[in-house]
Amino acid sequence: xxxxxxxxxxxxxxxxxxxxxxxxxxxxGITNAPFRTLCRExxxxxxxxxxxxxxxxxxxxxxxxxxxxxxxxxxxxxxxxQLYGVDPVTVGKAVRMIVDxxxxxxxxxxxxxxVPKVTRKGGGSAxxxxxxxxxxxxxxxVSNAGDLPVTIKMRKGINDDHLTYLDAGRIAVEEGVTAVAxxxxxxxxxxxxxxxxxxxxxxxxxxxxxxxLGNGDIWCADDARRMMRETGCxxxxxxxxxxxxxxxxxxLVSAFEGTQTRQAPTLRExxxxxxxxxxxxxxxxxxxxxxxxxxxxxxxxYLKGFSVGSEMRKKLAVTSSLDxxxxxxxxxDLDQAWPDGADGPRGRxxxxxxxxLPDGWLKDPYDCSGVSADAExxxxxx
Numbered sequence: 241x242x243x244x245x246x247x248x249x250x251x252x253x254x255x256x257x258x259x260x261x262x263x264x265x266x267x268x269g270i271t272n273a274p275f276r277t278l279c280r281e282x283x284x285x286x287x288x289x290x291x292x293x294x295x296x297x298x299x300x301x302x303x304x305x306x307x308x309x310x311x312x313x314x315x316x317x318x319x320x321x322q323l324y325g326v327d328p329v330t331v332g333k334a335v336r337m338i339v340d341x342x343x344x345x346x347x348x349x350x351x352x353x354x355v356p357k358v359t360r361k362g363g364g365s366a367x368x369x370x371x372x373x374x375x376x377x378x379x380x381x382v383s384n385a386g387d388l389p390v391t392i393k394m395r396k397g398i399n400d401d402h403l404t405y406l407d408a409g410r411i412a413v414e415e416g417v418t419a420v421a422x423x424x425x426x427x428x429x430x431x432x433x434x435x436x437x438x439x440x441x442x443x444x445x446x447x448x449x450x451x452x453l454g455n456g457d458i459w460c461a462d463d464a465r466r467m468m469r470e471t472g473c474x475x476x477x478x479x480x481x482x483x484x485x486x487x488x489x490x491x492l493v494s495a496f497e498g499t500q501t502r503q504a505p506t507l508r509e510x511x512x513x514x515x516x517x518x519x520x521x522x523x524x525x526x527x528x529x530x531x532x533x534x535x536x537x538x539x540x541x542y543l544k545g546f547s548v549g550s551e552m553r554k555k556l557a558v559t560s561s562l563d564x565x566x567x568x569x570x571x572x573d574l575d576q577a578w579p580d581g582a583d584g585p586r587g588r589x590x591x592x593x594x595x596x597l598p599d600g601w602l603k604d605p606y607d608c609s610g611v612s613a614d615a616e617x618x619x620x621x622x
Contacts, residue, residue, distance in 0.1 A: 254389025260496030261475030266322040274520035283489035296325030296334035297616035318345035332380030351394040356596035365427035368404040378415035389418035399428040421453035441471040461495035480587030484541025504578035545579030
């Protein structure tokens, strides 16, 4: 057993201490209340667990789905919401609503999403290219946030010819943002290739005034420690590495507390978590069938590496009740040990995609005339 140096720094997000310095990345359709509950249980409540993306227009208009997404379990503290928006006024109203109605304790702003329906509106990873617009949004968010800390999550830029992260980091500091998280990929890479950890190190050097969190290619707890050691970042943001593996947060706690304890669950133990995940989804949605249907997308992630025939995988992917799911899981060889290689990459791996942008977006980083409140998305969750 090894012990960490006692000088391991605390991660401070405004008034909140995040120890170990580990954050669950917001992921559309994934990091809802049930999944956050599982991750938090495995971590013993340690870390920061962020909601899936909430669009500011939908929040201000009190969209029914959005209002469900901003509901937190009583045990969640601090409550962390990620907002997406392209209109400074709407972003400001959404932040003020969160403050006035005590909806959260921390606000993160999304400038990293690479999906076309977001970038074609000028949002997500496209937005930091427009420096004045980024500054205006951050100004409205911070000025309306009161005592709530505001952080941002971003990518390196749109592509290798249009990198924005250093300018964006400096603007964030100047506008009073509490911390920045950087995914070491461009929007064009989506989730392909290898994350550029050197960029995280450069950002840390560029904005020493505030914490910098690193994101990208953290597949196991030791990757998180290595990222911090190699980049000097103040914490890590974990996304795809925990898909079908919420116990990764228990491993992360162990790693940062200085032990070699790592979880390698048998298929029986994985099946138990799968059934609990589906149960929590049904309780949260208020309908067992809809909960099990929503759980289907998680099946392949949970079973990654295990010996499960293609026919059984197909059956599990079309279950519609907890009894059916439990019965099919019981048919598996549940005594299988955790498979070699299952800790590796998971989730989307596509890359080298053309980034869909508004017409003329790249002509001038200071011309924001083509962006209006009409570009706001009206639904949340990505």
